[in-house]
Amino acid sequence: MIRIVLLNIILFLLPTILYLTGTMILRRKLSILNAKMLFNRGPLVWLNLAGLVCVICSLAYFSTYTGGKPGEVYHPPIYKEGKIVPGQRQ
Numbered sequence: 001m002i003r004i005v006l007l008n009i010i011l012f013l014l015p016t017i018l019y020l021t022g023t024m025i026l027r028r029k030l031s032i033l034n035a036k037m038l039f040n041r042g043p044l045v046w047l048n049l050a051g052l053v054c055v056i057c058s059l060a061y062f063s064t065y066t067g068g069k070p071g072e073v074y075h076p077p078i079y080k081e082g083k084i085v086p087g088q089r090q
Contacts, residue, residue, distance in 0.1 A: 008055050008058065011051065011054040011058055012051035012054065015047045016044075016048075068089050072090070073090050074087060074088075075087060075090065
């Protein structure tokens with residue numbers, strides 16, 4: 001569960017991180033105070049919307065393209081004759 005939450009947080013912040021690193025690379029002499037000004041003047045609404053779109057797309061993808069087929073039964077891993085038999089879908 002924590003993996004899913006962290007993935008969504010990273011996807012939400014990804015456009016902002018890319019924007020800030022890109023502008024810092026293009027402006028090599030960017031000090032901490034200038035970075036704060038850049039962040040305050042930056043397109044935060046558009047970056048937040050882009051992050052939201054990334055999160056929604058990832059949730060839609062994982063909800064539709066992961067998991068088993070309808071009616072399929074999953075048998076969890078078991079310990080049998082001194083060995084662990086991996087889980088199977090049938």
